Amino acid sequence: MVIHVCDEAKDLKKDFFCPRDLLVKEMKYFAEYLSSDAQRWEEVDISVHCDVQIFDWLMKYAKRHLSQSDIERPKLEPGNVVSILISSDFLKMDSLVQECIEFCYKNISAIVSTNCNMNCINDTLLSRIADLFSHTEGDEILDRKDKFKSKLFSKKLEKLFDRNYNSPDSLGSASSLHRCSVCKRLLTDTMKKRVKCMPSRMTIDKHGNLTYSHLRDTSFDVNEYLIDLKSQLKTWKDVYWRVWGTINTLPCSRCSEIFPLVEFGHCKYHPEAPRYDNSILEGGSCIGNYPCCHQNTLRFDPTQQNKGCRVKDHIVYINENTSSSSPDVTLQQHQKVYDDLLAHREIICVPYQRPTE
Known part of the structure; x- marks a missing residue:
């Protein structure tokens, strides 16, 4: 199969080649467009609008298990992981999405220090990333421009109000606040x-x-x-x-x-102990007074209100x-x-x- 990639930002076009079965297996997005009828494959023209370098990375990842391929498995880096996460999620590359999410969790301070745009990460992916962080780990993120930290704690706040979610960080739930x-x-x-x-x-x-x-x-x-x-x-x-x-x-x-x-x-x-008049009726008075604030108190107060x-x-x-x-x-x-x-x-x-x- 031929995939035509159009990179409008760089004004580039490039064709990529991939076996149909591998394409459908690794990029499930194309499965609904590529039927099992081989005669119809020629009728399908696949065009993708994407950064050429990112799609090249994705194709190398898709072909990582091919025995005849001499292509090395590509590596995730702080500077490319956000773009790869977004693209792999769109193409339904589930295993790669999970790898990207775990990479974000382990390297978030390095990621936010690059020129990445964290606003492109959708709500579902953001929730999955946020779930990996404890609130203490979230506090430790170095995020000078606040690209991610506020998003993380906004998600954690949202989870506190979810009656179906048991937060590992909180014994209480705010769902009934x-x-x-x-x-x-x-x-x-x-x-x-x-x-x-x-x-x-x-x-x-x-x-x-x-x-x-x-x-x-x-x-x-x-x-x-x-x-x-x-x-x-x-x-x-x-x-x-x-x-x-x-x-x-x-x-x-x-x-x-x-x-x-x-x-x-x-x-x-x-700050001061109560004083009682012990001269009254030999047994002393049951009512005392605090010198510090002049409040009256009972020698025995079952309600314990005067704290x-x-x-x-x-x-x-x-x-x-x-x-x-x-x-x-x-x-x-x-x-x-x-x-x-x-x-x-x-x-x-x-x-x-x-x-x-």
Whole structure:
């Protein structure tokens, strides 16, 4: 078969020759045009609009297994892999597409430093490349002109909201993200069962445990939230980390609460111990006072509402008890979440604001 290649950019034309069976096997795009009837092959005129050098590379790849051929298997390079990926995807060269995707994963910093145009990569291919990167690896990409990094984290953000996708980077999913109209926290369906609301939403279950019932804010629009976040934080990478920190939680060993990672610096405490009047009725008073803020407190407070007048970092101690609160999560996964939080706390954490009912 003869393939006529037209390279408009360089004003070149070149004919390539390839056995029909090999062409159909390696470039499945041509299969629907080349029937098994050999008499009709002469009626088919194949013309391809492509860079001549790229198509020459593709033909060498297609003929790599021919025993009589002295053509060496061509090599992928940072300067040509994007063009080859796009062309091989169009021609349905599945094995080569996979090779290009893996090459992109291993050499992305070198690729973006060339004059390649990453905007030509379609959404499906971009998703496949992004799936190979952990969010930590994505952070390490050297991409001065931001040819790929924002695209990568935009895809990772999209995956957080996909209810059918289990992200290896996130224990939580944003698919059910909503806001509580009472405490104003952003929650997921999993978090709302574990994260506290305001005292007015506190009840006691049949086992005598304190529980909280969040009230979904029907006016909350997740798309508007993301647009506002992008306007505030500027990059999709930072938006991703803020959302990631919103939907993942850890337990604090000091206040014994489950907290969203964005509230890592919100552990309440009193800098001074409460004082009680021990002179009343020999047994002393059951009501005390904190000298630091003059708040009253009960000697025994089953609601544990008066946690403090100041805030500092939560204390996270990863042990077997941490996993028991989430049976499906391993200690290593909890530790990874904590390590990622510490590495990106400047963008994940939000300032403390005293709640008002």
